[in-house]
Amino acid sequence: MPSLPSVSPIALFSAAAVNGPLGLGAVLQQALDTHWYVLGPQVQGFEEAFAAYVGVPHAVGVANGTDALELALRAAGVQRGDRVLTVANAGFYSSTALHAIGAVPVYVDVDEASLTLSPAALAQALAAPGPKPVAVVVTHLYGQLADMPALLPLCRAAGLVVIEDCAQAHGAEQAGRQAGAWGDLACFSFYPTKNLGALGDGGAVLTASPDRAERLRALRQYGWSHKYTVAVPGGGNSRLDALQAAVLHAKLPHLAAHNAARRATAARYNAAFAGLPLRCPPSVGADFVAHLYVLRTARREALRGFLQARGIATEVHYPLADHQQPAYPGACLAGGLPVTEAACATALTLPCYPGLPAADVERVVVAVQDFFAQEPPAC
Ligand SMILES: Cc1ncc(COP(=O)(O)O)c(C=O)c1O
Numbered sequence: 001m002p003s004l005p006s007v008s009p010i011a012l013f014s015a016a017a018v019n020g021p022l023g024l025g026a027v028l029q030q031a032l033d034t035h036w037y038v039l040g041p042q043v044q045g046f047e048e049a050f051a052a053y054v055g056v057p058h059a060v061g062v063a064n065g066t067d068a069l070e071l072a073l074r075a076a077g078v079q080r081g082d083r084v085l086t087v088a089n090a091g092f093y094s095s096t097a098l099h100a101i102g103a104v105p106v107y108v109d110v111d112e113a114s115l116t117l118s119p120a121a122l123a124q125a126l127a128a129p130g131p132k133p134v135a136v137v138v139t140h141l142y143g144q145l146a147d148m149p150a151l152l153p154l155c156r157a158a159g160l161v162v163i164e165d166c167a168q169a170h171g172a173e174q175a176g177r178q179a180g181a182w183g184d185l186a187c188f189s190f191y192p193t194k195n196l197g198a199l200g201d202g203g204a205v206l207t208a209s210p211d212r213a214e215r216l217r218a219l220r221q222y223g224w225s226h227k228y229t230v231a232v233p234g235g236g237n238s239r240l241d242a243l244q245a246a247v248l249h250a251k252l253p254h255l256a257a258h259n260a261a262r263r264a265t266a267a268r269y270n271a272a273f274a275g276l277p278l279r280c281p282p283s284v285g286a287d288f289v290a291h292l293y294v295l296r297t298a299r300r301e302a303l304r305g306f307l308q309a310r311g312i313a314t315e316v317h318y319p320l321a322d323h324q325q326p327a328y329p330g331a332c333l334a335g336g337l338p339v340t341e342a343a344c345a346t347a348l349t350l351p352c353y354p355g356l357p358a359a360d361v362e363r364v365v366v367a368v369q370d371f372f373a374q375e376p377p378a379c
Pocket residue numbers: 064065066067090091093094139165167168189190191201202203
């Protein structure tokens with residue numbers, strides 16, 4: 001068999017491509033020279049800058065995005081046994097936070113095009129008889145802002161606390177209003193692959209409420225109102241460290257350019273795949289920051305194998321819906337979840353990150369086009 005020409009592999013994400021050009025070594029050295037490692041002035045400086053960037057008065061740095069969700073729920077007053085609406089196609093993060101509190105996730109289906117919380121399904125869930133939910137977690141999935149103008153009035157009419165999960169949507173906006181500036185509380189992750197990523201774990205909760213901000217500052221540090229005085233129940237240790245805050249602060253001015261680079265790759269893919277029998281992300285506008293480029297095809301496994309043979313990494317976000325996870329049988333569903341379940345069976349993520357070379361984007365394009373140019377196997 002003739003040997004294939006060797007080609008360099010294309011990764012799903014490259015930390016070197018994202019962080020390499022930013023001179024982060026000097027930033028770390030500067031932070032080290034302060035000898036302040038946990039919370040402190042670096043964290044406060046980043047919190048203020050990030051709050052101003054999103055357009056929300058208060059930001060509270062925490063240890064990661066999952067803690068951000070748990071602490072936001074606690075700051076909102078969600079308690080054991082409370083029902084909270086959320087989606088089931090977003091990687092189980094909101095479910096993890098809800099289970100940590102002992103609250104009950106109630107899963108609502110997502111919109112066919114955006115794969116974010118469906119306003120129609122939400123309206124149906126709210127009209128159903130039975131115990132009423134107290135809050136909703138809205139996830140801006142893959143970088144796509146959920147339909148907040150349609151969702152918010154429904155949530156307000158039902159008296160729900162609205163918590164945005166912005167872990168995949170730093171900088172996404174609609175009509176000048178960013179992800180994180182719509183709900184009552186907003187949660188961010190700064191995991192290294194996120195649009196704004198640290199060099200380790202990190203997270204934040206944003207809110208316009210000074211009372212909730214104060215509660216969050218207590219909750220992230222054992223429930224302390226003052227040192228060694230536990231005034232707020234349900235606290236823990238979830239502090240952002242100074243080195244991560246310094247890196248995040250230095251990377252924040254580059255976020256818009258990084259998002260534009262991601263969006264340009266997504267736009268190229270969408271244009272190239274327009275005539276193919278697959279489903280592309282619906283928007284490449286300001287409401288989409290292309291955290292992940294996820295297409296949908298019934299031939300996912302075959303396409304994955306084909307791309308792998310050409311050295312192209314792919315991933316599935318996410319193969320198993322929250323209500324299908326084996327650790328939590330008997331999940332509560334607000335109705336059927338046909339869109340969620342179909343998305344889990346067909347979603348495939350292609351490489352998309354700032355610094356992805358244009359030649360690699362074209363290699364991905366050609367590979368996907370070649371795959372669909374083949375005859376599908378007879379059933
Ligand atoms: C939508 C969403 N929410 C929450 C999280 C949790 O963030 P972390 O990994 O920082 O705990 C993630 C991270 O992967 C995420 O993608």
